[in-house]
Amino acid sequence: MKPPKDLIDAIQKNNSFLILTHTTPDGDAFGSAIALKFLLEQLGKKAEIYAEPAPQQYQFLPGIGLIKNIENLQSSILKPVLILVDCNTVARISYKKEIIETINASTFSTKLIIDHHIETNKTVDASSIKWIEPEAAATGIMIYYLIKSLNGKITPQIATNLYTAIIVDTGNFQFDNTNEEVFQIASELVICGAKPSYIYQNSFESWSENRFKLFIKMLNRVELIPPVAIAFISKEDFEETETSEPDTERFVEFLRILKDVKAAVLFREMEKNFIKVSLRSKGDVDVSRIAIEFGGGGHKNAAGFRIKTSFEEARRQLIEKLKIYNVLSGDLDFKV
Amino acid sequence: MKPPKDLIDAIQKNNSFLILTHTTPDGDAFGSAIALKFLLEQLGKKAEIYAEPAPQQYQFLPGIGLIKNIENLQSSILKPVLILVDCNTVARISYKKEIIETINASTFSTKLIIDHHIETNKTVDASSIKWIEPEAAATGIMIYYLIKSLNGKITPQIATNLYTAIIVDTGNFQFDNTNEEVFQIASELVICGAKPSYIYQNSFESWSENRFKLFIKMLNRVELIPPVAIAFISKEDFEETETSEPDTERFVEFLRILKDVKAAVLFREMEKNFIKVSLRSKGDVDVSRIAIEFGGGGHKNAAGFRIKTSFEEARRQLIEKLKIYNVLSGDLDFKV
Known part of the structure; x- marks a missing residue:
């Protein structure tokens, strides 16, 4: 799996990014968005994530506190480049009309889409640079390959976010999408500092x-x-x-x-x-x-x-x- | 992790093996024992497993039907070489006195022990060749290394048994023993033919x-x-x-x-x-x-x-x- 060249180019030549994800975000949405933010910062760029508040089971994610509430998104703080993560259409970002209107009313120099969901509405966001891989078990897998392509470093913080993304979208390695690549990447993430039982306990064994x-x-x-x-x-x-x-x-x-x-x-x-x-x-x-x-x-x-x-x-x-x-x-x- | 040389030698120079495991065997016990039997057969040797009947969730394991009921173990069918798998003392094989007595009454030319449990009674089986790795997440991991050492082939049947051994003893990659090596081996087993979601469903999602x-x-x-x-x-x-x-x-x-x-x-x-x-x-x-x-x-x-x-x-x-x-x-x- 390799990110398309125009996506890599768009990341390299821009300096300020807005990262958004889908409504009721899960571990793949949060983990992928945060890992992407950390990657962009490694490259000396600025990146902000706006999303709905994280439920209790994702509060342990390194960097979760850096995510801003999507309710506070105003056109004045929109960045030149929009990246949709784990989501391929602006309509999926929120159920609130005002939020979608704020995003749609603004002009981005570039829109990037990184997602593993099948596109249901191809006409939307036709101007975007899209990287959509329905075969990827999680968007976190795609972020992993993006890091490799951009020669980023998988820090323990990034490893923890990507590992969480993977286990949430594979049901902790139980769904049909669990393949050799998933295990290969999980192994590397553990070497880079992800702690499987700690992450599992926080993500899945945190019931009140x-x-x-x-x-x-x-x-x-x-x-x-x-x-x-x-x-x-x-x-x-x-x-x-x-x-x-x-x-x-x-x-x-x-x-x-x-x-x-x-x-x-x-x-x-x-x-x-x-x-x-x-x-x-x-x-x-x-x-x-x-x-x-x-x-x-x-x-x-x-x-x-x-x-x-x-x-x-x-x-x-x-x-x-x-x-x-x-x-x-x-x-x-x-x-x- | 490497099997000791005397264990490798004992396997290479003998031709007929009896494989036993612990009472109320689990997926690591069955999976490791069957994978070991298939390995020995690849090497042109004879091997029989005797164990307690497998519960319903392990009936899908390739080779489970080849296991003989430990109740039928008689001294006349004991083989020259005994291999204890996922178990390090004869006392753990059964709660039935007669079975333990039958085993203890017979003379084996060699006793081999392959296990990841800590020895609780060091005086027992002092004459055995022991390979005990408490750091191994599952005995299945040790059988994997044994296959590598003996240049065996990981067939889809062996891969399925070893993958089951691993997921049962790591709680499907959730316990503290889940490390980079576990994922590395899981990845290789998938390449060799293990099907994660199929094995998970059979092992864990088979409740009546x-x-x-x-x-x-x-x-x-x-x-x-x-x-x-x-x-x-x-x-x-x-x-x-x-x-x-x-x-x-x-x-x-x-x-x-x-x-x-x-x-x-x-x-x-x-x-x-x-x-x-x-x-x-x-x-x-x-x-x-x-x-x-x-x-x-x-x-x-x-x-x-x-x-x-x-x-x-x-x-x-x-x-x-x-x-x-x-x-x-x-x-x-x-x-x-």
Whole structure:
């Protein structure tokens, strides 16, 4: 994997960069953005990251405190060069119209895109220099190659950020995207100072007692319709356990632990008649097609959508689609 | 890491081997034993493995069907050379006296030991050729180096077995023993044909619905006394869910997911007044010292013991020791 020459040139000839990433950023978004900022600073350049506040599990990342709140992004502080990281369209940066408008209203001399997600809207940002590698397990892998191309040094701080990016997007080396290259790079990052068990504990083993209680509530109510597991978290569940959406990270992944489960679904009631749905699958079961049917998106094994209806209706509609796509057998005897 | 010369010599000059491993074998035991058998066969030698039956999650291992049941081990079928794998004393092979007696009664021309556990009883097997590497993350890592030393070929079958050995003993790259060498070897095993997500799914995501129900029962009853989490599975729980001891594998590890938990304990009531206790910890908290106090043993972060008393009494005694070793504060206000 090699960054395109025009991307390298654009980095080398400019001095001031604005780094942005997607909404509800995860470990790959934060880790890649921070590692990129450190790389640019090694090259004697200025770089600022603006993003949504980091949840508690990413507070350990070296440099996380340097990220500025995207709410404070104003056109006066926009830099000449915009780099989108782990994100390939400005529309994905925020759900707030004002923020997208601020970015769109400003003129950048150059826009760079570094991402491993498939482009869903090719017409947007047509003027950008794009480096998109859907085969990369994480955007952190791409930043690793960018560092190599620019003769940067992988400091322990960069190693920790890139290692976090990799484990978050490979489910700590368990998803289909875990290949020899991922392990090769992980090995080098450990040599450069990344501490696997420390990073794992911070990223994945940092649940609060309230989050644990929410998880148990969810498990007690899981509906198993092999090969599908359906879980539901109500607004009351969040309130009773004093938790919120980020606390449900990795809940749906857990349901994959069942041998007979090939697809897992988590419904989260954010507000009355507003449900967020996460889908996960194993192997060849493609849940992105189902998410797209509902106006959402994602990868083959991890996708999601939002729906404005009741839980019962959302469940009914989803089960219909699971039947249409042959994830569920059409003649299964259960109440829809 | 390099196998000692006398071990290499003993393998090269002999032609018929008996491979044994520890009781309740795990992925490192099965994976290492099978990979070793395949290596010896590559070298034109005969090798048989005798072990306890493999639980369901290891049935996917290439070669698992070639393992013979240790119950059928008779002195007439003992081979001239004994190799203990992932185990350094005959006493650990079985809890059944007859089996140990059969092995001890026979005369081997050579005994080889390949293990990464610390020797607890140095006087036993003093005549053996020992290769013990407590720094190795898994015995599978040692078999990898043995293959290299003997110019063996890492076939896809061997790669799958060794990869399984590694992920089982590193908790899929999450424990303290995960280092650059582990990743380097994992990368090579993937190149040789190991499939990470397939192996992960078989080893770790193969829970039955009954096992899942047992897990939920346990979670509903977890006692959190930070930094300790205590869980309990009764004989009735096993009966009601139609599960047994092997179904509790990795249950206690799960409790590490809580940020404030530094040590987790699982009590399993095997029979009335017979409790098996598993201990897990993070970082510097050493639970092996506590297990040793009760006549058990293990590693710093993973240990266990058996106790013949009621759950209430076992819990009381354990909490006392947790206080003595300063895992729990002595003046904590909870009922002992």
